[in-house]
Amino acid sequence: MQHSRARLLILFLMGLLPISMVLSASTGVLDIPWQQSLYVMIDALGIPIAAIDPQQHLVLWSIRWPRVVLAALVGATLALCGSAMQGLFRNPLADPSLIGVSSGAALGASIAIVLGGTLLASVAAWFGDYAHWFSSYLVSGLACLGGFIASWIVYRLGSSSHGTSVATMLLAGIAITALSAALSNILSFVADDLALRQITLWRMGSLDGISWRQVMLSGSLLLLVLVVLPRYSRELNALLLGESEARHLGVPVERLKWQLIVWCALGVGVAVSVSGIIGFVGLVVPHLIRLMIGPDHRSLMPASALMGASLLVLADSVSRLVFSPEVIPIGIVTALLGAPFFISLLLQQRARMVVQ
Amino acid sequence: MLSVESLCVNAAERQLLDDVSLSVRPGQVVAIVGPNGAGKTTLLRALSGEVVPQVGQLLLHNKPMAAWPSEQRARLLSVLPQTSGLSFPFQVHEVVMLGRLPHSSGVQHDTEIVKEALKAVDISHLSRRIYTTLSGGEKQRVHLARVLAQVWEAQPDYERFLLLDEPTSALDLAHQSSVLSAVRNMAKQGVGVLVILHDLNLAAQFADKVVMLRDGKVYSEGEPQETFTQENIEAVFDVDVDIIMHPRTGKPLIVQCDQATTAS
DSSP: OHHHHHHHHHHHHHHHHHHHHHHHHHOSSSOOOHHHHHHHHHHHTTOOOSOOOHHHHHIIIIIIHHHHHHHHHHHHHHHHHHHHHHHHTTOTTOOGGGGTHHHHHHHHHHHHHHHHHHHHHHHHHHHGGGHHHHHHTHHHHHHHHHHHHHHHHHHHHHEETTEEOHHHHHHHHHHHHHHHHHHHHHHHHHSOHHHHHHHHHHHHOOOTTOOHHHHHHHHHHHHHHHHHGGGGHHHHHHHTTOHHHHHHTTOOHHHHHHHHHHHHHHHHHHHHHHHOOOOSHHHHHHHHHHHHHOSOHHHHHHHHHHHHHHHHHHHHHHHHHTTTTSOOOHHHHHHHHHHHHHHHHHHHHHHHHHHO | OEEEEEEEEEETTEEEEEEEEEEEOTTOEEEEEOSTTSSHHHHHHHHTTSSOOSEEEEEETTEEGGGSOHHHHHHHEEEEOSOOOOOSOOBHHHHHHGGGTTOOSOHHHHHHHHHHHHHHTTOGGGTTSBGGGSOHHHHHHHHHHHHHHHTOSOOSSSOOEEEEESTTTTOOHHHHHHHHHHHHHHHHTTOEEEEEOSOHHHHHHHOSEEEEEETTEEEEEESHHHHOOHHHHHHHHOOOEEEEEOTTTOOEEEEEOOHHHHHO
């Protein structure tokens, strides 16, 4: 029964995603009929379907669609990595940021924003004509690097000759998060007003100004994570029994743990580097799916990815609509929607504990 | 054959196992008994390859345990720990299905095996229930069904083994014996079983060989009749007992003399 329900849910979400993408592409300052945004995509695939107004085409093709596609990829990755982390930590309240990746990325971004000018001046001599190219990716690049370094330190702190202790890693994650927050704050403290605003906005998460080039570059990495992570679903199921039980079932637990951490650090690191910090998607989506179809990762992972994608695409439309023509940072929208939902989950769980 | 030779395990400057040698033959049921802290669970964890001994060798079919590829080992050796930390709301049949993870025998075939394993421990009626809502005894039987499903079928070339840490601790009388007879059935098909039991009488009725541990050492080893003597039990467990013969099975039956009543 649970199995067929899972299949139904996945089918439903597979239908929901393209619909929300088309709708999201047609909402914004310039209201465009949804048929037009669909036509542009079909047209881009090389099937001429109908005449499209050149101005609408420009808006849809160069501004809206890359943003929508990246929103979907980022949402899917965050939710998928969330489900993997919850399985790894055997805790339904775990979040991809637990391994320090978000705070490390924030530190990297702060460094790029505050010290970027100085950095660029010193490398300009070497790079010459490439300096411009370099500067446009500096924030993303350093954010990504910061995320990797932070999660690598967390992983090293949690590992000993006896293997990786998930509990120690959790505590190390908290410590590294605090440390990188302190370092970022030092940078914010010395930053000028413009840089300060930039840092603040970056931390709120934003999908502004996404180009197809960025979609290709980051999107291909995200897609790789999206394809690889669900392959661990059977082993993650065994891991929920406990580490020694999983080992007795023939799962190479130590290898599984570090591979999951590497893939999640890559996925979340790249996602955060293009979109800033977007909270609650990685935490809430897998939790919600688990309530509907149970904890089997074979359906939990694809369903979470699909739902995360739709959720972020829709949240992005909301962020463009609320104070139109102003676009509010998407991280605010997901937190505003996610936090009350999360609180209701906690209350539900508390009620259930009283019954037990 | 599953065997350990002169096994020593130390942890935190304490010697948990001291020069223990032991073997389980295919089809044999070996019961480990001993007081709390005698090293029973450590022995089982060492046999499953989870605790690495400081001294001694662990062999599965004459090959060091660590040399086996993990998936192949899992098809031959299945382990039931004392407690399980599963806190996710799987359905019962899904938990048992996890036992089929090391096999690639097809969903349909595995579903059949899960059904039979559920039946063997008398929880067919719980198949669709959510694991986290079950009672302690029911959960214990779910995990037993899982480890049975893991070694349910004979494997080419090698015999299978089953290591059970107190599989009956949370069960009522009827299920204690039905579960142990399910395990006995596996032994009849050639599975070697090593089981830790607290109830000496269950061990006496059920095991082919009893190993009595005290302070990390093998105190006595042999058939139930040889091991369960008044002297041995008094020396190892520090209780006053009488041994009589079970009227139906002829196996030793251990009767404890309550000191309070004998004194008065």
